[in-house]
Amino acid sequence: MAAGTRGGQHRECALGRSPLKPPPFDYAAPTTLDEAIGLLAEHAGAEARVLAGGQSLIPMMNFRLAKPGYLVDLRRVAGLAGIRREGDTLVIGAMTRMAEVERSPEVAVAAPLLTEAIGLVAHVPVRNSGTVGGSLAHADPAAELPAVALALDAELVAAGPGGTRTIPAGEFFTGPYGTALAPEEILTEVRLPVWPGGHAFTEFSRIHANFAVVAVAALVDADGDRIRRASVALAGVGPTPVRAHAAERALLGTSGDAEAIRGAAQLAVADLSPAGDLHASAETRLTLAQVYLRRGLELAVSRARNER
Amino acid sequence: MTAISVTVNGRPHTAQVEPRRLLVDFLREDLGLVGTHIGCEHGVCGTCTVLLDGHSIRSCITLAVQADGAEISTVEGLADGAELHPLQDEFSEKQGLQCGYCTPGMLMRASEILAGNPDPSPAEVREAIASNLCRCTGYQFIVEAVLGAAERMRAAKETAS
Numbered sequence: 335m336a337a338g339t340r341g342g343q344h345r346e347c348a349l350g351r352s353p354l355k356p357p358p359f360d361y362a363a364p365t366t367l368d369e370a371i372g373l374l375a376e377h378a379g380a381e382a383r384v385l386a387g388g389q390s391l392i393p394m395m396n397f398r399l400a401k402p403g404y405l406v407d408l409r410r411v412a413g414l415a416g417i418r419r420e421g422d423t424l425v426i427g428a429m430t431r432m433a434e435v436e437r438s439p440e441v442a443v444a445a446p447l448l449t450e451a452i453g454l455v456a457h458v459p460v461r462n463s464g465t466v467g468g469s470l471a472h473a474d475p476a477a478e479l480p481a482v483a484l485a486l487d488a489e490l491v492a493a494g495p496g497g498t499r500t501i502p503a504g505e506f507f508t509g510p511y512g513t514a515l516a517p518e519e520i521l522t523e524v525r526l527p528v529w530p531g532g533h534a535f536t537e538f539s540r541i542h543a544n545f546a547v548v549a550v551a552a553l554v555d556a557d558g559d560r561i562r563r564a565s566v567a568l569a570g571v572g573p574t575p576v577r578a579h580a581a582e583r584a585l586l587g588t589s590g591d592a593e594a595i596r597g598a599a600q601l602a603v604a605d606l607s608p609a610g611d612l613h614a615s616a617e618t619r620l621t622l623a624q625v626y627l628r629r630g631l632e633l634a635v636s637r638a639r640n641e642r
Numbered sequence: 643m644t645a646i647s648v649t650v651n652g653r654p655h656t657a658q659v660e661p662r663r664l665l666v667d668f669l670r671e672d673l674g675l676v677g678t679h680i681g682c683e684h685g686v687c688g689t690c691t692v693l694l695d696g697h698s699i700r701s702c703i704t705l706a707v708q709a710d711g712a713e714i715s716t717v718e719g720l721a722d723g724a725e726l727h728p729l730q731d732e733f734s735e736k737q738g739l740q741c742g743y744c745t746p747g748m749l750m751r752a753s754e755i756l757a758g759n760p761d762p763s764p765a766e767v768r769e770a771i772a773s774n775l776c777r778c779t780g781y782q783f784i785v786e787a788v789l790g791a792a793e794r795m796r797a798a799k800e801t802a803s
Contacts, residue, residue: 354662355683361644361661361707385708392703393684395662405661409708433697457773459751460685462697463704542772 356395363407367414367493367520370406375495375518377404384408384520386429386468389460414467414522419444424526428467433458435466445526447486447533447551451478454535457543467521475510476546476570478535484575485551485567488526494519507574531555531563532638536630537570538622540613546570547614548622552630556638559589566598566631571608571623578602581627590635598631599624646710650675651719659706665699666690668706669716677717677746681775688774691747692716698754698773717746720753728798729753729791738787740778747774752788760796764789 360380364370374382380403385391394400408414414429417438424444426435435441436452455461455469455478469479470490483490483503490501492515506514515521537549548570555563564585566578581602588594603620610616643658650673657672669675669692678701681687685703692701693715720727729749732738739745748771755762755770762770767788768781776784 354660354667355664356662358660358662361705363707363710385705388705388708389685389700389703392664392705396664396684396703407708456685457688458754458770459688459691459698459700459773462694463699 356392357398357401359402360404361407362405363410365410365412367411367522370408370411370520371493371495371518373404373406374520377406378517380404382406382517384471386471387431387464388468389456389464390468390472390474408520415465417441420525422528424448424528425523426466426526427523428465428471428521430466432461432464432466432469436461444528445482445486447529447535447553448479448482448526450533451482451535451549451551454478454537454539454543454546454549466524470506470524471513471515471521473507473509473511473513473574474545475573475575476549477575478537478546478549478551478569480507481549481551481567481569481575482535483524483526484577485553485565486526486529487565488524490521491523491525492516492519493522498522500525504577510573512574529553529555529565531641532634532636534630534633534637536626536633538626548619548626550623550626550630552627552634554585554590554631554634554638556590556635556641560587561585561590561594561635561638562587564598564631566602566627568602568606568623568627571603571606571619576606578627580604585631590631590638592632595628595631595635599627602627644707644710646707648706648709648711649713651715657706661705661707663706664702665692665704665706665709665714666701668709669701669714672706675716675718679743679746681743681747686775687744687747688751689744689747691750691774693750693754696754696757698751715750715753717749720749727753727791728794729756729788732787732790732794733784736783736787736790738780738784740776740780744774744776744778748776748784752791755788756792756795760792760799762789762792 382404383402385405385407416427442449488503534552537546551567553565564582569575581598584598608619647656679689681689685700690702
């Protein structure tokens with residue numbers, strides 16, 4: 335059946351008729367946020383969606399897994415892109431391209447976890463178009479940036495018809511590709527607290543730059559030889575990225591030695607029940623999560639020590 | 643239909659496109675620039691790579707309307723008349739292609755790599771072209787071609803200055 339469909343499509347091309355992959359939709363590229371919000375509300379019945387870089391949405395539309403009847407392109411909306419530091423917070427505009435974040439010396443200093451994670455998001459040509467806000471709002475359960483936001487206790491700022499509101503990362507991701515954003519709300523920026531200690535982002539993927547099977551964001555802050563603060567988030571082990579609070583607590587007061595890390599890794603997966611799929615069984619995911627969590631914590635601990 | 647204005651390989655174009663028109667289809671079907679190939683059509687293989695304002699993008703997962711106002715470079719713009727770009731010359735010289743399907747994307751990605759780093763190491767080239775698949779697996783010669791072009795472009799720059 336699939337082969338037949340493909341063959342038909344190729345014949346169409348040979349006859350000179352235009353091939354069109356995505357389903358039809360109406361489109362607007364407003365210049366103000368208010369206008370964009372108004373369009374989303376106005377076209378809610380057509381399942382209007384926001385278009386940021388399109389690096390997740392357009393492939394899904396090409397496969398016709400997503401069929402929005404209306405796209406509100408944010409590329410002309412002023413003020414949505416940019417990186418700035420506000421005291422102990424790094425603020426990244428939702429439309430900031432991943433490649434720009436990856437190259438930013440300011441991000442490398444204030445949120446090296448993000449720099450490290452972005453290097454693992456697809457390939458350069460995708461990062462040239464893909465945006466930070468787009469990845470967060472897309473909320474792929476195996477994506478890197480949601481795990482980073484969760485580990486850093488980021489705040490996500492959304493603008494809607496009633497004004498703006500701030501959503502903690504812990505409440506933002508509600509399910510696979512699901513967020514706390516209302517249909518007519520637009521993510522405008524993410525606010526990342528500066529983490530003073532060591533960091534590491536580790537992941538397993540089948541092929542370099544493929545979607546992660548399991549990804550781990552690890553943060554450790556040490557006081558002398560003792561860990562005084564730890565934050566761990568995992569992706570690919572459930573419908574949303576998850577914080578490993580039990581593992582974080584277990585690390586407190588330890589030196590972050592191999593035994594403490596092994597114990598934390600076990601605790602981190604104790605309550606998880608990931609679904610198996612063609613990429614990896616549930617069991618494999620749990621094993622990988624422990625392995626990559628151990629590696630991440632080891633690296634974060636050594637970096638935390640070198641910080642001093 | 644939505645009106646767009648783009649500059650492709652230095653030539654300005656205005657057109658009315660359906661919003662769902664993919665940039666690669668706009669280039670191939672509407673402008674007749676069939677040098678840019680279509681492969682996986684979901685952003686994985688890289689054969690549709692073009693430069694948008696100097697940065698490589700996947701034109702199969704970019705809408706033509708998203709390119710409104712942008713400068714686009716495709717493989718057709720690499721050569722200077724009959725004179726091939728050093729990258730094209732080196733791909734030919736070093737046999738950096740077998741079937742040639744990935745070549746337009748490889749060339750555009752390579753031109754971005756060398757614009758950012760005129761003297762890359764073999765490892766850096768390997769890492770950087772990982773974004774583009776060659777199913778003939780001719781990567782070794784592709785890497786050699788990119789390094790050869792880098793050398794020639796550096797030499798040309800030195801002669802010029």
